[in-house]
Amino acid sequence: MAEHDKVKKEVSLKMNFILNSILAASNFIFPLISFPYVSRVLKAAGNGNVNWATDFVAYFAMIAGLGIPTYGIKACAKVRDDRKKLSHVVQELFIINIVVSLLSATALTVCIFTIPKLREDKKLFMICGLIIFFNLIGMEWVYKGLEKYKFITVRSMIFKAIALVGMFLFVHKESDYLKYAVLTIFASSASSVLNLLNIRKYISFKKTGPYEFRKHMKAVSVFFAMSCATIVYTKLDSIMLGFMINKKEVGYYHASVKIKEILVTIVTSLGAVLLPRASYYVKNNMMDEFRRISGKAINFVMVLAAPLMLYFMIFATEGIYFLAGPEYTYSIVPMIYIMPTLFLIGLSNILGMEMLVPTGREKIVLYSVIAGAVTDLALNLIYIPKLGAAGAALGTLVAECVVLIWQCVVLRDEIRGLFKNIFAWKILLGLLIGSASCFWVKLLPMGNTEKECFIKIIISGILFFGSYGVTLLVTKEKITREIFDSVIGKLRKKKN
Known part of the structure; x- marks a missing residue:
């Protein structure tokens, strides 16, 4: 019976990962599909306007969230088997969220009407400000804590598809950037309305006892501080570029970041799925299970992030030219600088969100992120005036290195055992063979038009990832072999 439950949990975890990968990727697939079109219609300046806003x-959305989007997952996962307790926790966190969201929205409105650079385009900033309201009513942390990834994924994909159609119908000229902003907000947040309507299936809003807001505040404050520090070095680059140089430079920077963002969401999807499961294991003192999934997660990230990082560094020019066009040539170097963060973020996400947070060591994550934020701020002040978008990318790369090193030092005794079963030489060999198999594609006597870059990406991608995957299978790399056997097993079942 115990073995049956273990298999059932494993299947559930795999399905949650697949669904969350689709969900996470969809958050960037919409702008990624729309970007080749929008970049040519709105130009770098128009794109820069929307991205800067x-x-x-x-x-302000981060302030409104107050760390609840992460803390809420953990809090809900702990009491998910008791509807009454779950309802009480959700009510307490939702009330806190309402109060802080109102304060944050008020502060944003004051800034929009008093800061000259914001007042110039107040309609755009007011449109983008709607994200605060949608985040509040969406309560996505409840659904993630309960591992309801199918519902989250399906409704999210529907609204993104509607927004994508709307973009091609309504965004036709440079002055349509406000319409693009509306559609971007709709794609990412309209499903929040369905979340609110559906939430009564899992909780009740009927008060069941006295509220104890204070018991949440200590943990919430730590997660909030983590969010503050993280957003400093993930969003500060654009803000500083906009103020120190111009919004066109913001457009160049965001073009380089687009590809990285969708790849990061795929790499970190496993960590998002594992947070509620890991919290549940720790709460029930199932530490062997906790260590098992932690080891698998680290192995998975290394196998997936390393080839994505290297491939898109080698073919950065083709990627940028195909997605954005020759106007975005200045995005190529920033993209090369920022690609290694795929590997760094993937590992720090597992160490932080799947190992430190479930075991109650949020403060260590906070300190590592603060160190990264300070590093990013200092390097931005030095390099942005000299290098522009490339300087911002360089600052982010070093900041992510600092975060990962900090967490590795703290967890050195625990992760030593987890890395024993990971054979890095197999991954390195796969990368070497993959690179050798496709590098000749760059030497083909072809130009850099969209069509030619697309052909290069298709040929090189098949060669690189095909050679890499075959190498890992031949060398019997553990996680690759597991995935391969699982897929083959399912195909045989269907055939039979």
Whole structure:
């Protein structure tokens, strides 16, 4: 019976990972599909306007969230088997969220009407500010804590598809950047309305006892501080570029970041799925299970992130030219600088969100992120005036190195055992063979038009990832072999 439950949990975890990968990727697939079109219609300046406003408002959305989007997952996962307790926890966190969201929205409104650079485009900033309201009513942390990834994924994909169609119908000229902003907010947040309507299936809003807001505040404050520090070095680059240089430079920077963002969401999807499961294991003192999934997660990230990082560094020019066009040539170097963060973020996400947070060591994550934020701020002040978008990318790369090193030092005794079963030489050999198999594609006598870059990406991608995967299978790399056997097993079942 215990073995049956273990298999059932494993299947559930794999399905949650697949669904969350789709969900996470969809958050960037919409802008990634739309970007080749929008970049040519709105140009670098128009794109820079929308991205700058979105990143600026992100600070206020972060304040409004108060760390609840992460803490809420952990809190809900612990009491998910008791509807009454779950309802009580959700009510307490939702009330806190309402109060802080109102304060944050008020502060944003004051800034929009008093800061000259914001007042110039107040409609755009007000549109982007709607994200605060949608985040509040969406309560996505409840669904993630309960591992309801199917519902989250399906409704999210529907709204993104509607927004994508709307973009091609309504965004036709440079002055349509406000319409693009509306559609971007709709794609990412309209499903929050369905979340609110559906939430009564899992909780009740009927008060069941006295509220104890204070018991949440200590943990919430730590997660909030983590969010503050993280957003400093993930969004500060754009804000500083906009103020120190111009919004066109923001457009160049965001073009280089687009590809990285979708790849990061795929790499970190496993960590998002594992947080509620890991919290549940720790709460029930199932430490062997906790260590098992932690080891698998680290192995998975190394196998997946390393080839994605290297491939898109080698073919950065083709990627940028295909997605954005020759106007975005200045995005190529920033993209090369920022690609190694795929590997760094993937590992720090597992160490932080799947190992430190479930075991109650959020403060260590906070300190590592603060160190990264300070590093990023200092390097931005030095390099942005000299290098522009490339300087911002360089600052982010070093900041992510600092975060990962900090966490590795703290967890050195625990992760030593987890890394024993990971054979890095197999991954390195796969990368070497993959690179050798496709590098000749760059030497083909072809130009850099969209069509030619697309052909290069298709040929090189098949060669690189095909050679890499075959190498890992031949050398019997553990996680690759598991995935391969699982896929083959399912195909045989269907055939039979």
